[in-house]
Each structure stands twice: as structure tokens, then as C-alpha cells.
Amino acid sequence: MNINATLIGQSIAFFVFVWFVMKYVWPPLIAALDERKKTIADGLAAAERGQHEQELAEKAAAEHIKEAKDQASDIVTQAQKRASEIVEEAKDSAKEEAGRVKTAAEAEIEQEINRAKEALRQQVAGIAMAGAAKVLNREVDESAHSAIVDDMITQI
Amino acid sequence: MSSEGITSGEYIKHHLQNMTYGNHPEGGWMFAQTAEQAKEMGFWAFHVDSLGWSFGLAIMFFFLFRSVAKTATTGVPQGFQNFVEMIIDFVNDSVRGSFSGKNDIVAPLALTVFAWVFLMNLMDLIPVDWLPMAAQWIGATFFGADPHHVFFKVVPSTDPNVTFGMALGVFWLMLYYSIKIKGIGGFFGELAFQPFGKAGMPVNLVLELVSLISKPISLALRLFGNMYAGETIFILIAIMYSAGLATGVFGSVLQLGWAIFHILIITLQAFIFMTLTIVYLDMAHQEH
Numbered sequence: 554m555n556i557n558a559t560l561i562g563q564s565i566a567f568f569v570f571v572w573f574v575m576k577y578v579w580p581p582l583i584a585a586l587d588e589r590k591k592t593i594a595d596g597l598a599a600a601e602r603g604q605h606e607q608e609l610a611e612k613a614a615a616e617h618i619k620e621a622k623d624q625a626s627d628i629v630t631q632a633q634k635r636a637s638e639i640v641e642e643a644k645d646s647a648k649e650e651a652g653r654v655k656t657a658a659e660a661e662i663e664q665e666i667n668r669a670k671e672a673l674r675q676q677v678a679g680i681a682m683a684g685a686a687k688v689l690n691r692e693v694d695e696s697a698h699s700a701i702v703d704d705m706i707t708q709i
Numbered sequence: 710m711s712s713e714g715i716t717s718g719e720y721i722k723h724h725l726q727n728m729t730y731g732n733h734p735e736g737g738w739m740f741a742q743t744a745e746q747a748k749e750m751g752f753w754a755f756h757v758d759s760l761g762w763s764f765g766l767a768i769m770f771f772f773l774f775r776s777v778a779k780t781a782t783t784g785v786p787q788g789f790q791n792f793v794e795m796i797i798d799f800v801n802d803s804v805r806g807s808f809s810g811k812n813d814i815v816a817p818l819a820l821t822v823f824a825w826v827f828l829m830n831l832m833d834l835i836p837v838d839w840l841p842m843a844a845q846w847i848g849a850t851f852f853g854a855d856p857h858h859v860f861f862k863v864v865p866s867t868d869p870n871v872t873f874g875m876a877l878g879v880f881w882l883m884l885y886y887s888i889k890i891k892g893i894g895g896f897f898g899e900l901a902f903q904p905f906g907k908a909g910m911p912v913n914l915v916l917e918l919v920s921l922i923s924k925p926i927s928l929a930l931r932l933f934g935n936m937y938a939g940e941t942i943f944i945l946i947a948i949m950y951s952a953g954l955a956t957g958v959f960g961s962v963l964q965l966g967w968a969i970f971h972i973l974i975i976t977l978q979a980f981i982f983m984t985l986t987i988v989y990l991d992m993a994h995q996e997h
Contacts, residue, residue: 556873557756558754559755563759563760566767571818573771577775578778579778579817581778585782
């Protein structure tokens with residue numbers, strides 16, 4: 554319990570140990586701690602950045618998909634429209650063709666009829682002339698009566 | 710209780726006496742055989758046990774931490790490095806919380822104080838008779854000393870010399886940084902011109918000097934008082950072992966309880982010493 558030179562010894566030891574710790578123990582340990590802290594902080598920041606980027610990428614992907622879907626449905630609609638157009642066109646051209654064929658046929662029929670009529674008329678005229686010549690026998694003046702005969706022919 | 714035929718009073722006195730090596734007025738440099746001789750040696754004597762344990766523990770602490778510091782990795786810490794880093798982190802947080810200035814000595818100082826005081830206090834948990842009896846046996850066997858005259862006090866922080874030695878170390882640092890930061894004039898002004906202004910200088914000086922000097926004294930006495938009281942209670946409990954079986958069993962229960970409670974005191978005292986050291990140095994760095 555006496556106060557004695559132990560006091561001095563302890564004081565000196567105190568400074569020596571503080572100095573040792575300051576020189577050899579504290580700096581490397583605190584440096585390691587700080588560096589680890591920094592590493593962890595960096596890692597966390599990187600993770601957060603990665604997450605953010607992933608979110609962005611997901612958003613972009615969703616947009617792409619939506620765009621693609623829109624485009625696809627556009628294409629489908631266009632195709633459907635085009636198809637019906639083609640059908641419509643085909644119908645029209647078919648109708649036209651049919652009309653044309655029909656008119657041609659009708660014209661031909663008309664021609665046939667006319668030709669037949671003509672032939673018939675000539676034959677009828679000849680028959681009529683022959684009949685008339687037989688009936689009148691001699692005094693039929695072809696030129697004088699041809700007007701009458703023509704008139705008859707048109708009436709047929 | 711160590712040996713036969715001594716009274717409880719002698720037992721306690723024996724336990725509270727340091728192993729002293731000093732300059733005896735009659736015998737020259739020698740180990741004190743009795744408490745009286747130790748007293749007669751005056752100032753020029755050393756408590757070999759206090760200093761030995763104190764240095765030994767400090768060296769142990771230093772090499773343990775140094776071994777970790779050398780191999781400290783920034784990767785995942787393992788085993789003992791974890792433990793050391795926990796302490797470093799704890800001390801570092803305390804320093805950052807209490808110390809506002811910028812000084813590289815404060816954190817290592819706080820670590821040294823904390824670990825050293827803690828280890829010295831920890832010696833209190835070793836049953837009070839083990840090491841003194843071992844010392845007596847060694848003294849008697851190898852040095853031919855009378856075992857009754859071999860004193861051995863294990864807990865350095867129950868020696869006021871040790872606690873005052875550390876508190877004085879802190880005190881010198883306080884003075885040094887006060888003068889370094891504020892200059893002699895600034896430091897003197899702090900002592901002389903507060904709190905009553907220049908007119909009340911003598912009163913200020915008395916007040917401030919008392920408050921300045923009370924810092925290391927309270928620092929040392931707080932630690933010493935707590936540890937000394939704890940040590941004494943351990944010794945008193947140890948006396949019960951020689952007073953019959955029932956008392957002995959009761960004593961061992963008491964010793965266990967007190968030891969568990971003492972773990973708290975040990976840590977708390979180390980923490981208080983560290984925190985006050987930081988705070989005192991912070992005050993030394995602050996300009997008013």
C-alpha cells in the first residue's frame with residue numbers, strides 16, 4: 554500500500570506500451586478494418602447498381618416484347634386486310650371476266666342471229682321471188698318490184 | 710487459507726502486502742521480509758509482483774494483438790482476428806464518439822488502457838490463494854525464503870502505485886497536449902480566467918487547479934478502490950474455507966457469485982478508465 558518507485562516504473566511502462574501499440578498494433582488493424590469496410594461498401598453499392606440495371610433491363614425487355622407484339626398484330630391485321638383485298642379483287646376480276654365473256658358470247662350470238670337472219674332473208678327473198686315468178690310467171694319486172702320485195706323482206 | 714496457525718487478520722494482511730524490493734536503510738537493496746521493512750524502504754522500492762504482472766500482461770496483450778496485426782487480412786476475419794477486430798472496433802467507436810479533435814495517439818492509447826486495465830483486473834478472478842501459494846512454494850524451494858515472508862499480490866490494479874502510474878501517464882499527456890494545442894498562455898488562461906473572468910484570477914486558479922489535479926486522482930482512485938474492495942471481499946470469502954465444511958461450501962457459493970458479479974466490475978472499470986482517458990484528452994484538445 555506504500556507509494557513508491559513502482560509508480561514511476563508503471564508510468565514509464567505506460568508510455569512505452571502506448572507507443573508500441575501506436576506503432577505496431579493499431580495502424581495495421583485499423584487499416585485492415587477500414588479497407589474491409591470500404592470493400593463491403595463497394596460491394597453493396599455494386600449490388601445495388603446491378604439490381605438497378607436489372608430493373609432497367611427488365612423494363613426494356615418488356616417494352617421490346619410489347620413492341621414486338623404490337624408489330625405482330627399490325628402485321629396480322631395488314632395481312633388479313635390484304636387477303637380480303639385480294640379476295641375482293643379476285644371477285645371483281647372474275648365478275649368482269651364473266652361479264653366480258655358474256656358480252657362476247659352475246660355479241661357472237663347476235664352476229665349469228667344476224668347472219669342467220671340475213672341468210673334467211675336472202676333465202677326468203679329468193680323463195681319469194683321464185684314464188685312470185687312462178688305465180689306471175691312472166692311479167693314480173695324484177696326492177697319494178699324489187700322495192701316491194703325488199704319491203705316484204707324487212708317485214709319478215 | 711494458506712497456512713496453519715495464523716489468524717484471519719494476519720492472513721488478510723499477508724494477502725494485501727506486496728512483494729517489495731527496495732533500498733532498506735539497514736539491509737541495503739533487498740526483498741522486504743515484513744510489512745514494516747517495506748515501509749521503512751520509503752520511496753525507493755519496487756512492488757515486484759505488481760510490476761511483474763502488469764508488464765507481463767501488457768506484453769502478452771501486445772504480442773497477441775501484434776500477431777493478429779501482422780496477419781490481418783481484409784477478407785473474412787477468422788477466429789481470434791474476429792475477437793481482436795471486435796475490440797478495435799469498440800475502442801474506435803468510443804474514441805470517435807468522445808474525441809472531437811484529430812490525434813493519432815488517442816485511439817491506441819485508449820486501446821492500451823482498456824486492454825491493459827481489463828487484463829490486470831481479470832487477475833482478480835484467479836482464486837486468491839493460488840498464485841501467492843505458488844510464489845511461497847517457489848520462494849521457499851528455490852530461494853530458501855521463509856514462506857511466511859514471501860508476499861505476493863497478484864492483481865496489479867489493486868496496487869495504487871499502478872493505478873496512479875497510469876493515471877499520471879494520462880495526466881502528462883493531458884498537460885502536454887493542452888500546452889501543445891493552446892500554447893502555454895492559452896492553457897494558463899484556461900486555468901486563470903475562468904469561470905469568474907480576469908478579476909477573479911486567484912479564485913479561478915484555485916478552482917481550476919483543483920479540478921485539473923482531481924482528474925488523475927479520481928481516475929486512479931476509482932480503479933484502485935473498486936479493485937481493492939473486490940480483492941478484499943475475495944480474501945474475506947477465502948477465510949470462510951477454514952471455518953468448517955458448511956461455511957466452506959457457503960463460501961464457495963459466495964465466491965462464485967462474487968466472481969460472476971466481478972466480471973461486470975472488471976469490464977466496467979476498464980471501460981470507465983478508457984472513456985475518461987479519452988474525455989480528458991478531448992478536453993485538452995478543446996479551445997474555449
